[in-house]
Amino acid sequence: MQELKTKSKKVVSRETGVPSAKARLEALSAKGREGEEGGPEPDKLLTFPHLVLKEFIALMLMSLLLIIVSIVLNAPLEEEANPSKTPNPSKAPWYFCGLQEMLVYFDPWIAGVVAPTLIIIGLCVIPYVDRNPRGIGGWSGIKHRPFAVTIFSIGVFAWFALIIFGYMFRGPAWLVYMPWESWDVHKPILSPGGLVVPLYVGVTAIAVYFGLGMGLPVIFVRRFYQTLGPARYFVTMFFVLCMFGFLAKIPLRLLFSIKYIIKTTWFSI
Amino acid sequence: MEEKLKRAKDKVVHTQVWRSLFRQGWPTTERNRVLTTINTLLLHLHPIKVKTHALKIRYTFCLGGATLFMFVIETITGLLLMYYYRPTLEYAYQDMKDLEFTVTFGLFLRNMHRWAAHLMVLTVILHMCRVFYTGSYKPPREFNWVIGVQLLVITLLLSFTGYLLPWDQLAYWAVTVGTNMAKSTPIIGAEGPFAVLPANTDICFYLRGSEDISGNTLLRFYVLHCIFLPLSASALMGVHFWRIRKDGGISWPL
């Protein structure tokens, strides 16, 4: 044991403290990229064995976890598919349960098509609209980029909250059932509420929402607008407002039982 | 005795076969360690040296690596499962049962495949969060983030297409619910706003290969699950890893 300890110490001291390694490292590193990163070169260590060992430990940990879980828990397999026997409720896989939960609040074309599309596009544009150069490489993000972190956190939180609610708190007829509650308990189907906002009010409300959402920061948080520039600003605000718009429909539906904000013969929101 | 062992080792190490397999000596010297990284296929994805802070587990939590490992496990277990599975209405479900009750390690393989799939979806989302919170998508890594988002989508699709294959009630109705959404796509879905296509030519029909989930859907999802999506994922992953190296390795604080 004593031997092992000294040996390991020797390895560490030999490889971290040798100045010639540092010089070689500088020679090996891509000098051209120094300007891009703009910072000083950090300390470096050999991939083998430092990184490889850690990766190998992680790999073994994951394997261990998987093997234990696979021995203990069996993958579900129900009755053979029977198109004439619809289970109540039929739930999507857990990662889509958030979208299924959105079906309570929106028509399927929004919850199932528009929302996921916007989420994917929104995720893709993040690096192109985020001009903030700070907060790279560390977990202290909220200090340096409060806006980006807040918005992203709200989005991720809402996504998982919807998934958890849809997956665990919904029972037959998509009614609310606590996870410990039996689905056999008969629940009255609450009136879903069919309040439809008059068309002109709805269109006005949405126009005002987007107008104010776009406009107010331009006036009051001038520096934010100036940093981003008009194109980036509008793209950012479009996605941010869409996200809050989606989430805002939930209390509208639950508290005021508003079914549609805009209802036309072709589509309804 | 020690001498003898050393001599025997040297004999083995100096054979032509050994030297053709391992180009460098034991990774005890710095030179040999560098060469090990360069010469090994899996390790050469890494740079020769990595930043010390990137070695901190609490920085990356190894989420990207875990996702890759899940993908590898899915590939291996999936390949083995393919020996026992026939994507037809007649056999699909029965093959699941045979797998469970008669194939040695059959149930274990399926469990592993299933749980690794769920875990992969989870790790890929967590990996995305990690990258966001550490600001690792910022220039020059913007495009790699976009590829990462594509990989997330492909992972979800892989899991979703695999969901149908057992052909049980869970599979059938989860996929029904999932693909029903496509029906309401604006314009090209039969039940969406401004629908122009009837139910037998809309986007959902092309997804399922029929108006309802059927044997066509099963075959379609099988091919997607086993060939198209894994190949796409592999290709994108190649780009993803290559971009990491090209963009200066893992991000570090300025």
Next chain:
Amino acid sequence: MSFANYVWFAGVGTALVLSIGVLFIHEYLRVWKDHQAIAKRLQLKSLESRMDALASEANRAEGEKKKRLEERRRVLSMVYAQVKASPRQIQQIQLEDFKKVDRCTTCHFTVEDKGMVGQPQPYGGHPGAFLDWHEVQDFGCTICHEGQGLSTDYMQAAHKAIRIHGSERERPWPRGVQTKYLLQSSCGKCHLTKDVPYAPLLTKGRGLIEKAGCYGCHQIRLYEDQEKIAPTLDRLGSKVDRTWLLHWLNDPREYAPATGEGLVRSRMPRFDLAKEDILCLAEFLMSSKDEQSQEEPPSGGNPERGGLLFREIRCVTCHTVGNKGGYIGPELEQITTKVSRKWAYNWLINTHYFNPKTKMPQFDFTQEQAVDVVDHLWEEYGIDPLKPPEGFQEAEEALKLSTEERLTRGKKLFSDKGCAGCHPRSGTEHEGKTGRPLEKFAQMDEETLDWGKIDRFKIEPYVGNWVYMRLLNPRDLAPEGKMPHFALTEAEAALVALALLSDTGDKIPPKYLVEDKSSRYPRPPYPLPYGGVQGVEAQTAKEYPEPPGEFGRLVDRYRCRSCHVVFGKGGWVSTQPLDMEGSQVQEEWLRHYFDMPYSLRPILKERMLNLKMDPEEPKFFTEFFKAVSLDNSISPTLGSSLTVEEAQRGKGLFVKKGCRACHIVEGRGGFVGAALDKVGDRLTAGWTYAFLKDPQRYKPCAIQPDYGLTDQEARELTAYLMTLKDKGRVEKVSEHQQGRGGHEGG
């Protein structure tokens, strides 16, 4: 590299290696391997002891017997070697026709070994002889026992009908292993006959469905083309008393309460209608009148003569009086509260006019006789007129609807409640079947059933339980439902549930089906009599021909088919189908029988009606039977070839076979079979011979065992039986035979 990393590496690595070890052990230790090993061990042990027993028996035995025992021992030792050498592996039975694979025999390894019967499960052999008729290789296990045959694991094989409450409804098999109480419902998957051999519960359940007339409202397999079971409601207004009708609609069981539990009497269920609804429905029903066709009965009947006639024609064969009698017709003790004297008189005179489908024969009463019978009933059973049921007086007064409105509401109730499912009534022929179709009943999804206020934690949410509770007390599950309340006992409800569950909707290959829809008993194994139809095997009741001509008219008039099978169709009240009557009995006996019918079995009451026929009619019947109702496989001339020696040997055989255990001969014997005292006067020799050779072929429901008699033995027994004659009549008969050429009798 920090030391912690090495610790992690070592720790995780060790754990991983251990977990892989656990994985291999886990995979190796599958339960079925143990079971099969134990089963094999037990079987080998049992085989050894059986072989030892045979060997020691063979040592004691001599000659032929010794050889036989040694042969049996040799077979067992072959089995022993086979079992010993068989590798431990998953056993499976593949059923190509069913597209099924059963792996039950992996653990139930010894199921086919009869020497293992009684061993603890899963090592026991299959009890009973069922596997002799249903070869394991052809039927597998799960066709009868249900459960998941693919499984090699106890829980997954669905031995216990586990249903997990709450969100986890993981149940990867359609049906769990049948309990012994419901097992017979599986017989009904393939046996599509109303009478299933060796499945008494199923047979009873199917009989109850028929009796209760469930098919009036529900679509039920096997009962697709049934006639409506209840009497016509046409002319009801001039038949029944309105107050009686109110009672009847309010609670039918109140009318005939004393006849025991269950579906014995009053097949009419209770509908739990509101008083207003009953009043409206009664109004609607009473609106169908027919006063013209009824004439006033003459006064001055003689009740005593009527009573005599009542007993003489054996009305109690069909009607119950004083808790005794048959169940075919209505109970007569309270008849005076139900119908008017006028109706009763007209009914007797003109029975088939008032209900063309009744099972009652059209008697040939004179007016005086009819009045006598009616007056007898009124004197014997006359009760004070009924008072309306409780609360109806007030409801009547409170009901502020015009007659028109009442009729409309009553008519709507009539169709809503599905009255037309059981009762014919002109104008409602298209109605009926208001209930949920019960085809593929066992497949019904529990989730779609209405469980009402039942606490589903206390009761297994299983479709069988649902129908059981629904039958016992329909209002518990659906307070607003249409299902009426039948007077079923708990046992009867369970049997009906069992019979309904036999319709699983599984695809059964045709060669496994045992089908026949013609009658309660399997299709008559004999070719049908009469002309062109002879030899044609009719598949459904509809294909059987109507009796032709004058014979047909008489069969219809006397409603022979209410009790007897005639031309393949009819009731089984009597176990005597009439299609072979000519081959079976002697002409002389038959003619006398019509004059004074009697019971052949001493323990049974006389049931054959004295139809008081016109003297020409028995003669016609006898001639028709002798000329047409013949079975070609029965020799008409056998009697003349029998010898006295044969009869003597037959007498010995009769004693040897122990026939007297069931039959009475010379005043002594058992009461199970028909008395054989005068059988030589009654049966033909040809029939007796043929019946002895193969009893069930000629009488499907006969309990006479097939003794496997040789031709000679059967001849000898026949010869003996033909000598059993009424001593007083011998002279007469022989005279008669001389006149006819004497080829009958013995």
